[in-house]
Amino acid sequence: MIYCLTGKVLKKTLDTVVISCAGVGYLAQVPLSTAEALPAPGKEATLYTVMSVSENDVSLYGFATxxxxxxxxxxxxxxxxxxxxxxxxxxxxxxxxxxxxxxxxxxxxxxxxxxxxxxxxxxxxxxxxxxxxxxxxxxxxxxxxxxxxxxxxxxxxxxxxxxxxxxxxxxxxxxxxxxxxxxxxxxxxxxxxxxxxxxx
CATH class of the missing domain: 1.10.150.20 (5' to 3' exonuclease, C-terminal subdomain)
Structure with a gap:
């Protein structure tokens, strides 16, 4: 279970964020409010996460708080x-x-x-x-x-x-x-x- 990620924001859209931690880029789906709260790409941020594992998919959801x-x-x-x-x-x-x-x-x-x-x-x-x-x-x-x-x-x-x-x-x-x-x-x-x- 990944509780949170702290690293550099590599990419940010209205509904996704890619955050780099120890050389691994994690893609998280986020609400618009989180995308707006996170700093611009290149800056460091912490993302609180929920990992969802199903038969066909592993998804990571990220939040600012x-x-x-x-x-x-x-x-x-x-x-x-x-x-x-x-x-x-x-x-x-x-x-x-x-x-x-x-x-x-x-x-x-x-x-x-x-x-x-x-x-x-x-x-x-x-x-x-x-x-x-x-x-x-x-x-x-x-x-x-x-x-x-x-x-x-x-x-x-x-x-x-x-x-x-x-x-x-x-x-x-x-x-x-x-x-x-x-x-x-x-x-x-x-x-x-x-x-x-x-x-x-």
Whole structure:
């Protein structure tokens, strides 16, 4: 199992990256967001990977962050979601947006991804609702994983955790936070979300 690759970026397209590690060039399929986040060819980068081995194929999927990698694994765990659909979702949604959409039951958000129809979108929201809700409620962000050196929590995850601690359900809190601009400071997100919740 290849967990991550660190090396020089040899080639980069919108959906693939070739990264050279110890003289071997690894081709990884990536979501658009990862391709945009990686440096230009010639520079060094780290790619978090998922290796898929089937009867006829060995594929490597690469991600800019561990959260994207965890999100990809969670998405492909949903029946009917293959690697292509998971990459399409991660091309248009951050792991945080996936978590917020799933925990608030907003299946329409997933239809923005190429090849994801309404039925599949509903299944994704339904199957992931409890899984991602626990992570958001615990304030640990996407997938509920706390790494050895945790990155600063995202503002939406902190806002959802704060609202849950005030007594709101995870799905209500996530739905309220999903309607707020996630670039705002945590306090502002909480205030705006609380206003929305008080009107509901």
């Amino acid at each position: 561990e959260d994207q990698r965890a999100c990809f694994k969670m998405l492909t765990g949903v029946s009917g979601v293959g690697p292509k659909a998971a990459l399409a979702i991660l091309s248009v949604m951050s792991p945080e947006k996936v978590a917020l959409a799933a925990s608030s039951g907003d299946h329409k958000a997933f239809t923005a991804a190429n090849g994801v129809g309404p039925k599949l979108a509903q299944r994704i929201a339904l199957e992931l609702k409890d899984k991602v809700g626990k992570g958001l409620a615990a304030g640990t962000g996407f997938a509920g994983n706390v790494s050895a050196a945790p990155a600063p929590q995202s503002a939406p995850a902190q806002a959802v955790a704060a609202l849950v601690s005030l007594g709101y359900s995870t799905s209500d809190a996530a739905a309220a936070v999903a309607r707020v601009d996630d670039t705002l400071p945590v306090q502002d997100i909480i205030k705006i979300a609380l206003r929305g919740l008080s009107r509901a």
